[in-house]
Amino acid sequence: MSLNLLTRIPCLYHFTDRVNLQKIKELNGLYSAAKLREMDISFQPGGDQSSISLDISFGMDEFVHLCFISKDHPMEMNIKSRNPQSDLVYLHIDREILYEPEIKFATGVGYAKGVEIVSIDEACERRMIDYDVLYTYMPWGDPMVKPRRRAAELCEVLIPDHVPMRFIKKFSNG
Numbered sequence: 001m002s003l004n005l006l007t008r009i010p011c012l013y014h015f016t017d018r019v020n021l022q023k024i025k026e027l028n029g030l031y032s033a034a035k036l037r038e039m040d041i042s043f044q045p046g047g048d049q050s051s052i053s054l055d056i057s058f059g060m061d062e063f064v065h066l067c068f069i070s071k072d073h074p075m076e077m078n079i080k081s082r083n084p085q086s087d088l089v090y091l092h093i094d095r096e097i098l099y100e101p102e103i104k105f106a107t108g109v110g111y112a113k114g115v116e117i118v119s120i121d122e123a124c125e126r127r128m129i130d131y132d133v134l135y136t137y138m139p140w141g142d143p144m145v146k147p148r149r150r151a152a153e154l155c156e157v158l159i160p161d162h163v164p165m166r167f168i169k170k171f172s173n174g
Contacts, residue, residue: 005124008131009095011169012066012157017044018087030091030163033061046088051111060110063158066093068134092170093163104158105129108151120157129155 014030020043024030027041033055036043045052055061070090097103098120105123108115116128123129130152132138138145 005127005129005131006095006098006120008135009068009098009129010135011070012068012093012095012097013070014064014066014091014093014163015088016046016091018089019044021089024091024168025165029165029168030064030159032064032159032161035062035161037061054111058111060158063104063110063160064163065110066097066157066159066163067153068129068155068157069153091168094167094169097159097163097167098157100159102160104160106156106158108154108156110156110158117158 016024016030023041023043031039031041033043033045033052052061070092103120104117105120105128106115106117107128110117118126118128130148133145133148133152138149140146140149
């Protein structure tokens, strides 16, 4: 079964501003931006107003966004370039969340042109996750490898509404 491929993923990550940690703890997990707005809970978003508007218009605000790498994510660089005072932390998310219902995989930032969003099952069936470039050493500067690595780094796992605290393996207290 292709879902066995998911065992190659050691961990997933969610990065957020340190100021959000107390709220995550109080709420017993991560919530999508849409759910937080619905609950009338304020939080420090990662994106600027333009990306927030795009997330809303494409329904991407209804998901908690997870990534495959734990430092120097391309979106982290965007946040820090817009707001150098950002203090981003990576939360380690247990890969067992991949077996929960309605998990999606996006081949890049969900609202970007040409990005495909499919179920995690379909992503496995179609071998859309580039495990090799994510989890084995390759010469990252190689012109043949670099764009492949960048594409894999931008892929997202989309969790509808909520990541319960039981899936957060390492939680910093700030």
